[in-house]
Amino acid sequence: MTIRTYGDATLRKPAEAVEAISDEIRAICEQMVEAMLRANGAGLAAPQIGISKRIIVLDVDGAFHILINPELIETSEEVAEVVEGCLSVPGVDAPVQRAVRAVVEGTTLDGETVRIEGEGLLARAIQHEMDHLNGNLFLDRLSPARRQSLLKEYRRREDSA
Ligand code: ZN
Numbered sequence: 001m002t003i004r005t006y007g008d009a010t011l012r013k014p015a016e017a018v019e020a021i022s023d024e025i026r027a028i029c030e031q032m033v034e035a036m037l038r039a040n041g042a043g044l045a046a047p048q049i050g051i052s053k054r055i056i057v058l059d060v061d062g063a064f065h066i067l068i069n070p071e072l073i074e075t076s077e078e079v080a081e082v083v084e085g086c087l088s089v090p091g092v093d094a095p096v097q098r099a100v101r102a103v104v105e106g107t108t109l110d111g112e113t114v115r116i117e118g119e120g121l122l123a124r125a126i127q128h129e130m131d132h133l134n135g136n137l138f139l140d141r142l143s144p145a146r147r148q149s150l151l152k153e154y155r156r157r158e159d160s161a
Helices: 023-039 119-131 146-160
Strands: 043-045 055-060 063-075 077-086 093-099 101-107 113-119
Touching: 023 043, 023 055, 023 063, 043 119, 055 119, 063 113, 063 119, 077 119, 093 119, 101 119, 113 119
Parallel strands: none
Antiparallel strands: 043 055, 055 063, 063 101, 077 093, 101 113
């Protein structure tokens, strides 16, 4: 299972809600967890493995979550700018402004509704993965000048890879 990278159409599509937790959904979650662990990521969204469904996985500071149909319930007014990267835009990073706290609600593989309150890195990962489900990437949150220079750097790295 390869992680889709910048330019892939699935990354730009709003993902579809999961209708039921089927064996197919279980298998997708398993693939996502594998891909996240292999890439040493803090989180992954289904579109990143080419599946346009509303599923995210998170692995931050020992907290591990699989969330189906997650909804961002609340974000703090307080924001912070922290350097952030993305497995789908490998090799580059940039400071991104995000809320320092975020609350997300979703369904587990057991069909239970859970609410996760994140601070710091977890809050950031929640918001980052939720962006993926809406077809957005972290670089969309940068100023146009910063985005351009980041993409230039990214393409330069890709060309030399
Ligand atoms: Zn990402």
